Amino acid sequence: MKRALAATIVAALMSAGAARSEDAPPQDVKIADMAVKASLTGTPGSPEEGAKTLANRSLGNCLACHAVQALSxxxxxxxxxxxxxxxxxRWSVEQLRAIVVDSKQALNDESMMPGFYTLNVGKNVRKNxxxxxxxxxxxxxxxxxxxxxxxx
Ligand code: HEC
Known part of the structure; x- marks a missing residue:
């Protein structure tokens, strides 16, 4: 039941934005010791934008699976x-980055959480x-x- 829900959520999410040339390509992002040490962009993240992405159903949609009191x-x-x-x-910034990039690599390979910055998102991905x-x-x-x- 939960697994079916997770699959639906992932399918709804795949609305990728445009990559910029200075970004680390997903296949080059290495998770070691449960951490991604370097920023993916070299530009510090904006917590305000992050909160919006987290709540946005067609982007992070994190609230589909997680509660956050501050966003009540x-x-x-x-x-x-x-x-x-x-x-x-509980986690350092480097560990949090690894969890968001690919929780299957960072936390456990059965994780239902989608990998948000990986190309290994499963078999049934729409061609486009x-x-x-x-x-x-x-x-x-x-x-x-x-x-x-x-x-x-
Ligand atoms: C389909 C459900 C799902 C979605 C969507 C999801 N997660 Fe998760 N997340 C999980 C589950 C389940 C875990 C528990 C670890 C595991 O999978 O084994 C988890 C674990 C985490 C953890 C570690 C929490 C801890 O206390 O150890 C963080 C941080 C996290 N998720 C952040 C996010 C963020 C940020 C997003 C959106 C960008 C997101 N998650 C989207 C299901 C989800």
């Missing part, structure tokens, strides 16, 4: 994944979306910058 104005918060409150106390990521590199940096503010 948003109507629906899922519980497929753990609440993200206090997540910056092959080779694209769910989020752009800068959107990942923005989301990570927002997550880094979630301390308890």
């Amino acid at each position: 104005d948003e109507q629906f918060h899922g519980n497929v994944g753990p609440p993200l409150d206090g997540v910056a106390d 979306l092959v080779g694209k990521t769910i989020l752009t590199a800068q959107q990942v940096e923005d989301v990570v910058a927002y997550l880094a503010t979630l301390k308890e």
